[in-house]
Amino acid sequence: xxxxxxxxxxxxxxxxxxxxxxxxxxxxxxxxxxxxxxxxxxxxxxxxxxxxxxxxxxxxxxxxxxxxxxxxxxxxxxxxxxxxxxxxxxxxxxxxxxxxxxxxxxxxxxxxxxxxxxxxxxxxxxxxxxxxxxxxxxxxxxxxxxxxxxxxxxxxxxxxxxxxxxxxxxxxxxxxxxxxxxxxxxxxxxxxxxxxxxxxxxxxxxxxxxxxxxxxxxxxxxxxxxxxxxxxxxxxxxxxxxxxxxxxxxxxxxxxxxxxxxxxxxxxxxxxxxxxxxxxxxxxxxxxxxxxxxxxxxxxxxxxxxxxxxxxxxxxxxxxxxxxxxxxxxxxxxxxxxxxxxxxxxxxxxxxxxxxxxxxxxxxxxxxxxxxxxxxxxxxxxxxxxxxxxxxxxxxxxxxxxxxxxx
Numbered sequence: 001x002x003x004x005x006x007x008x009x010x011x012x013x014x015x016x017x018x019x020x021x022x023x024x025x026x027x028x029x030x031x032x033x034x035x036x037x038x039x040x041x042x043x044x045x046x047x048x049x050x051x052x053x054x055x056x057x058x059x060x061x062x063x064x065x066x067x068x069x070x071x072x073x074x075x076x077x078x079x080x081x082x083x084x085x086x087x088x089x090x091x092x093x094x095x096x097x098x099x100x101x102x103x104x105x106x107x108x109x110x111x112x113x114x115x116x117x118x119x120x121x122x123x124x125x126x127x128x129x130x131x132x133x134x135x136x137x138x139x140x141x142x143x144x145x146x147x148x149x150x151x152x153x154x155x156x157x158x159x160x161x162x163x164x165x166x167x168x169x170x171x172x173x174x175x176x177x178x179x180x181x182x183x184x185x186x187x188x189x190x191x192x193x194x195x196x197x198x199x200x201x202x203x204x205x206x207x208x209x210x211x212x213x214x215x216x217x218x219x220x221x222x223x224x225x226x227x228x229x230x231x232x233x234x235x236x237x238x239x240x241x242x243x244x245x246x247x248x249x250x251x252x253x254x255x256x257x258x259x260x261x262x263x264x265x266x267x268x269x270x271x272x273x274x275x276x277x278x279x280x281x282x283x284x285x286x287x288x289x290x291x292x293x294x295x296x297x298x299x300x301x302x303x304x305x306x307x308x309x310x311x312x313x314x315x316x317x318x319x320x321x322x323x324x325x326x327x328x329x330x331x332x333x334x335x336x337x338x339x340x341x342x343x344x345x346x347x348x349x350x351x352x353x354x355x356x357x358x359x360x361x362x363x364x365x366x367x368x369x370x371x372x373x374x375x376x377x378x379x380x381x382x383x384x385x386x387x388x389x390x391x392x393x394x395x396x397x398x399x400x401x402x403x404x405x406x407x
Contacts (some may be wrong), residue, residue, distance in 0.1 A: 069124025088125025095119025229354020
């Protein structure tokens with residue numbers, strides 16, 4: 001299949017402040033996103049929410065992230081304040097404050113759902129918009145390094161947020177710990193608003209519609225990453241609850257340590273996959289990543305003790321390698337060059353869209369019996385194997401492009 005060539009676009013002058021403030025946004029965004037399943041687990045214990053309640057919270061959060069992320073990306077391409085990184089961090093923080101209230105004072109389920117929606121809306125901003133800011137701000141010779149530094153902060157955020165949050169909760173309680181995190185998010189949001197130069201974001205002249213930025217390959221890629229995300233998120237969202245209810249980890253520091261073991265591995269795997277995408281067939285790498293996810297999860301649920309922690313780490317290694325693969329393939333297949341909207345179609349409708357269906361399908365299997373989480377994981381493992389096979393049928397990429405090394 002003949003590949004479309006990316007059109008040239010104007011670069012802003014790169015600056016350290018642009019990299020610094022976008023990295024701060026990535027750190028907070030990914031930290032909060034992967035803290036959310038921990039919070040739902042806490043609600044299941046403190047407020048006695050059944051699995052069906054948690055399923056609704058997952059769907060509310062990830063649906064808001066997916067669909068509002070598309071809107072925010074469109075606004076970013078128009079240069080609107082509704083498409084700014086700091087707006088996303090602000091919404092996440094407000095949503096987290098609402099969830100803290102649910103933990104501390106009220107089990108009112110409507111408030112919990114509303115808070116999840118607000119947090120989800122905010123989480124949809126960063127990945128497409130942050131990537132577009134750096135794509136527009138750095139020349140090709142510097143882009144990979146800039147995206148690598150930026151993305152590493154996201155990896156670090158999701159690795160340490162659960163551990164710090166649960167460690168702090170041992171001192172002040174889960175609710176007040178979450179309030180502290182929400183306040184920190186508001187501070188970072190204000191700092192980004194003041195420090196990130198507006199001219200590094202807006203591209204009113206380059207604003208594009210949906211029809212302008214999609215083609216056959218982008219559609220196929222979106223579908224494939226949707227299925228991949230269904231499988232991965234169907235497991236990731238329920239892992240904290242699985243650890244608490246099936247592995248008896250509780251909701252303390254032990255849970256945080258185990259989750260950190262899973263989230264630390266991608267700090268190595270993402271730059272590794274980022275290097276390999278320029279040297280090997282990307283379809284094979286997607287096959288390897290998806291098959292690795294399936295095999296390691298099956299090994300994890302079938303083992304105990306130290307061995308299960310090793311397999312959980314390997315699961316994280318393969319599962320969170322998707323960002324460099326995704327953005328690399330998007331760069332190759334995109335017909336009109338980089339834009340927040342193009343990134344958001346594959347990342348938003350594909351990867352983030354799968355985040356809606358994954359927890360929902362797993363929740364439908366679990367019903368109101370936490371012991372059935374293992375069965376739901378087995379179904380997700382089968383989907384991962386299907387993705388591995390389908391990835392080999394993607395159109396062959398004939399050209400190479402720069403891509404982020406981290407995500």
